[in-house]
Amino acid sequence: MAVHAGVCAAGRPRQGGVPGRALRPVDHADHPPAFGLSFAQKTVEAAVAALGEDIRNWPDASPVTLQDPAYVGVAVMAMQGRPGYTRIRTPxxxxxxxxxxxxxxxxxxxxxxxxLDSLLRSADRTTTPAPSLTK
Incomplete structure (x- = not known):
């Protein structure tokens, strides 16, 4: 049995990367992710969460329609600057x-x-010795 991933959305970097200036999240209504990828979803709301509100306008491309076993490994993809959505099949x-x-x-x-423990330790908020962060 093969395993396929779930949802991916790649966004823009956060704004305000000037030293001494706080970072603030980008408003995705004004700056949508560069691309979105979603395998089968059970609800339109889940598809909207993964791909954005515009997926409601493309019901034939919705990942909700990918429930059949024939669609294992198939995802719906959106790319910024390109209208609509496309289906891709992962190997x-x-x-x-x-x-x-x-x-x-x-x-x-x-x-x-x-x-998080490491971050707290670096801010002198805990005295527990630092464990390795990787395997």
Missing amino acids: YVSDADAARIAEATSHLTADPDLC
Whole structure:
């Protein structure tokens, strides 16, 4: 059984990256993500969360229509500056290959709880010794 990812949206960097100036999130109504990708969704609301409000205007492209087993590995993609949506099919990855790749890249991951602990420690808010953030 192969595994396929869920939802991806790549946005713009946050505004205000000037030293001494606070960062503030970009308003996605004015600055939509550069691209959005969604595999099958059960509700239109989930599709909107992944791809934006405009997916309501393209019911034939909605990821809600990808519920059939024939659509395993198929996603709906939106790209900024291009009207509408397109479907893409991800390649099949065997369990053995997925496990091999996960093991080979596991050193690139970090536990969010450990990252938060490290941040708190750097701000002198805890005295617990720092654990390794990676595997």
